[in-house]
Amino acid sequence: MIKRFVTFLLILLVGFFFVSYVVKVKPADKLPSLANDYVNKGIDDVGSANIVTAVVVTFRGLDTLGEVSVLFIATAGVGFLMRIEDKKSKLIKKRPASELLRTGTNFLMPLIFLFGIYIFLHGHLTPGGGFQGGVVIATGVLLLLLAFTSSDINHTLLNITESFSGAFYVTIGALGLFLAAGFLDNRILPVGHFGKLLSAGAIPVIYSLIGIKVGSELVGILDSLHKDE
Amino acid sequence: MYIIIISVLGITMITAAFTAIYARKLVTSIIAAGVIGLFASIIYLLLAAPDVAMTEAAIGSALTTVVFLYALNKIYRFNEGEKND
Numbered sequence: 304m305i306k307r308f309v310t311f312l313l314i315l316l317v318g319f320f321f322v323s324y325v326v327k328v329k330p331a332d333k334l335p336s337l338a339n340d341y342v343n344k345g346i347d348d349v350g351s352a353n354i355v356t357a358v359v360v361t362f363r364g365l366d367t368l369g370e371v372s373v374l375f376i377a378t379a380g381v382g383f384l385m386r387i388e389d390k391k392s393k394l395i396k397k398r399p400a401s402e403l404l405r406t407g408t409n410f411l412m413p414l415i416f417l418f419g420i421y422i423f424l425h426g427h428l429t430p431g432g433g434f435q436g437g438v439v440i441a442t443g444v445l446l447l448l449l450a451f452t453s454s455d456i457n458h459t460l461l462n463i464t465e466s467f468s469g470a471f472y473v474t475i476g477a478l479g480l481f482l483a484a485g486f487l488d489n490r491i492l493p494v495g496h497f498g499k500l501l502s503a504g505a506i507p508v509i510y511s512l513i514g515i516k517v518g519s520e521l522v523g524i525l526d527s528l529h530k531d532e
Numbered sequence: 533m534y535i536i537i538i539s540v541l542g543i544t545m546i547t548a549a550f551t552a553i554y555a556r557k558l559v560t561s562i563i564a565a566g567v568i569g570l571f572a573s574i575i576y577l578l579l580a581a582p583d584v585a586m587t588e589a590a591i592g593s594a595l596t597t598v599v600f601l602y603a604l605n606k607i608y609r610f611n612e613g614e615k616n617d
Contacts, residue, residue: 353583431586435586438587438590438595525595
């Protein structure tokens, strides 16, 4: 009883702090100075039509590198935990999926893959980017795993793609130190025409690498979970 | 109109959150948690954040749900194995 009362009080306390934010905050009619600089000067500096991508990949590129590392560590953890019981799981026979799911997967899988690749290739033009594209690709593979339950995914290939894309990402970032203004600067390649596919310097390259990396990592997680089941 | 849509989505999310906590079956909880992610992504889209909406729709409602379902299945199997031993 006391426990519930204390919980309720704590919730009220947290709510009290948030109420002041909700009541006091007014919708901003103009951007703060930093955001204003990003929006107005970002297009000239970076050449990316999607300003969110410009912030994520260049201005705050180091944060993105950190996020990618976090995802890598998470994948490594899952791989480590799931590998231990690998031998036992081969005894369990899996029920095959229905005809509908298999036919649907055959039709949809290439489209989902194509959509994922489109998302990360056009990260600098339309909403989305490496993370989103990679996750879409992973959902495509998930469909494959559900439809063809005994399908075997080559983990060595996944590891190689994952490591190489991560290494290239850091290499491109480091190239910025010598060829442009700093680490992860996208102007190591020509900025090009605004709004074209091949523009915004290294952003499409970096986002494609992130997409491949995130995709292979998540596929690795899903496959370890699936095999271990 | 805009506020009505967002409030309806928000109320549904809160309902789903309570369902996730109080549902008897864990599968229901997981699906309810997925619903929260899906509706959150619609709200992000309405609030003009399509980048976040895409991430939330793909990770919050699809991948997380599936990973939880796999984990749940694993726990069930583990418990069954313990009973048989």
